[in-house]
Amino acid sequence: MLDTRVSRRAMLMGTGAAAAWLASPARALLQAVGKVAVPGFVDALIARMTPEEKAGQLQIMPSAWGGGAALSLNPPGNGSDFDQQVNEARQGQLTGVFNGNGARMARLLQNAAVKESRMKIPMIFAADIIHGHRTIFPVPLAEVASFEPDLARRTAEAAAFEASGAGIDWTFSPMVDVARDQRWGRGVEGGGEDPMLGSLFAAARVRGFQGADLKSPEHMLACIKHFAAYGAAESGLDYDVANMSMRRLHEVYLPPYKAGFDAGALSAMASFNEINGIPSTGNHWLMTDLLRGQWGFQGFVVSDYTGDEEMIAGGYAKDGRDAARIAFLAGVDMSMASGLYRKFLPDLVRSGEVPQAKLDESVRRVLALKAMLGLFDDPFRRIDEKREAARSLLPKTRALAREAGRKSIVLLKNDGDLLPLPRSGKRIALIGPFASGAHDLVGPWVVYGDDAKAVDLATGVRAAVRDPSSVIVAEGSKVEEPLPGGIEQAVAAARDADIVLLAIGEHTGMSGEAQSRTEIVVPEPQQKLAEAVAAVGKPVVVVLKHGRALALEGAVADAQAILATWFLGTETGNAIADVLFGAYGPSGRLPASFPWKSGQQPYYYAHKPTGRPNPPGELQPYKAHFRGIPNSARYPFGHGLTYGKIDYSGLTLSAPALPMNGRIEVAATIINRGTRAAEEVAQLYIHDRVASVTRPVRELKAFRKIALAPGQSQVVRFTLSAADLAFYGLQDRPVVEPGTFDVWIAPSAEAEGVHGTFDVVA
Structure with a gap:
């Protein structure tokens, strides 16, 4: 039977609609x-x-002479050795190898291919360069x-x-x-x-x-x-x-x-x-x-x-x-x-x-x-x-790694403006399995990088403070098992300090391929460490190391300040210290939602409302939520604080309606009422209230990162076209339908920010 509601309302876009639909107002980047x-x-x-x-040109193999961590990541297998691979290159049985041991290895194989094989076809050399080569x-x-x-x-x-x-x-x-x-x-x-x-x-x-x-x-x-x-x-x-x-x-x-x-x-x-x-x-x-x-x-x-x-x-x-x-x-x-x-x-x-x-x-x-x-x-x-x-670990690439590291850090929580920390006058206890040492710095899926050439947190913190002796380091626990006497040592360090930096989270091997976790929490030995240190009563800054969003609990969730620092690579310690001590204001925002509990997974902000959403306020029975927790995130997609005080106000729309062939401008005023400069990420979300296919509660359509001095305000403007509102319709094609849309300019996917509505009209 013909769906007359859809045929009457749905407006199929032209041949360019699919490409526009796949992108956003920022599609000019493509x-x-x-x-x-x-x-x-x-x-x-x-x-x-x-x-x-x-067939040889269609066969690539892991190098039998692997570089860095290649042998553990991708063992050559099949009993292959390097001499055998050189012979395969001579015989035209190999189009190339991957994760090999640098230019010397490549030269030997390439010589065999282009000078000794019948067809003289060059080999191709590949590698898993996921987030850096030598500089990570x-x-x-x-x-x-x-x-x-x-x-x-x-x-x-x-x-x-x-x-x-x-x-x-x-x-x-x-x-x-x-x-x-x-x-x-x-x-x-x-x-x-x-x-x-x-x-x-x-x-x-x-x-x-x-x-x-x-x-x-x-x-x-x-x-x-x-x-x-x-x-x-x-x-x-x-x-x-x-x-x-x-x-x-x-x-x-x-x-x-x-x-x-x-x-x-x-x-x-x-x-x-x-x-x-x-x-x-x-x-x-x-x-x-x-x-x-x-x-x-x-x-x-x-x-x-x-x-x-x-x-x-x-x-x-x-x-x-x-x-x-x-x-x-x-x-x-x-x-x-x-x-x-x-x-x-x-x-x-x-x-x-x-x-x-x-x-x-x-x-x-x-x-x-x-x-x-x-x-x-x-x-x-x-x-x-x-x-x-000559190209490895140059000062300019290390400087870029430091810039990328500090821009990747997300300030999740900062009660009482505990951060940034003063560079002098305070004794700091740096506690946790990630407090110091050349380990778990470059992160997973690194073939050629080296923790030994990276900056650990203790080094970065000591370089940032005026008196390095004011920093006390205590391991406290291992990542997934307790350390004998570790908690006692950590508690003593906390009592002797004014502020605690608690460096906890996941080690490198807990993220990446074949590292699925049933519980995305801080491992139990570290959680016990956090509880014991928190009981001392000193201000605690949690510095998380992780490769995914985590479900934070207990003393970790209750800490006065929390930084999501991920695996930052070669300049880890310096990048974190830049943010901790205010040399750089935090500007990162979450690309993945931190849930209340592991059992919410899969959780994502762009979920459907269902027919029984919980209304604002306390949890109600027979509504769409798990027992005891809302259907929301502890820290949603797009969330991240600054060292400023950011307010959103004054949403304006250039028109009440958006024609199918027109555009509409959405704007809001953002002001920094704080005493420190800040970078804010203003995010534009929409919601299609009624459609032939139910739509998510919110969808990100654009964002803009702006710098605001203390007391400065700025109007951010976004332009939407009808193509930006398309979805995959009942005809298995992108469609835009007339109707009412909610629009927000907000600091995260679950923040109210400023809100308005407009209509799409045929």
């Missing part, structure tokens, strides 16, 4: 889809290649807390500068998965819970890694991962299934990938998870119909680590040969780590199960990207041992 130029010599090469050589920047989730996409562009560019100097052509980054369940450990690598914010950071990082010309020896190829919806794994369990409607997939999970491709990314990585019963690595609709057909992607797709082979255990392929066939025909051009493509593709082509033309098409994509990277012009353009050392 650029055109990346184009691949295929040089004429590529087809001539393909015509001369054997099926085995073609804040983990991606932390950096998103800056609400400054251009900061991410600059840190990605700096990472590319270092990494490309070490022979790396291609990074498996950015990871752009939306994560709305904080139990999932890999949320630390992504863009948080909001698709609009995640899209802007995805695009910025692509531009930073790739620059204006892929041939630049200071840039490298970006890879959008993990395609798709990896962050939607059930219960936050890594590698698990994702079951969802196509509407949720299109509205929430796909936009950041699309933004990254629109910004020019020319490689993609298939995700480990399945979507509605189909593994991504074998999903033809996802990899071919959507990615290439609808989105016009021209680059190549690589599997994740043994992702093709894992379809066997997942019950989607019967054996390795079947897995190679399924993945390749689905649209995965390159196999990572399993070796299945070079083992089975030649025979699959000979048998007719895989068309020869499709094999040639995938090889063409890979060779074209190698050409765009300048590898055919100069296979050694990024391989230079002297340049590798």
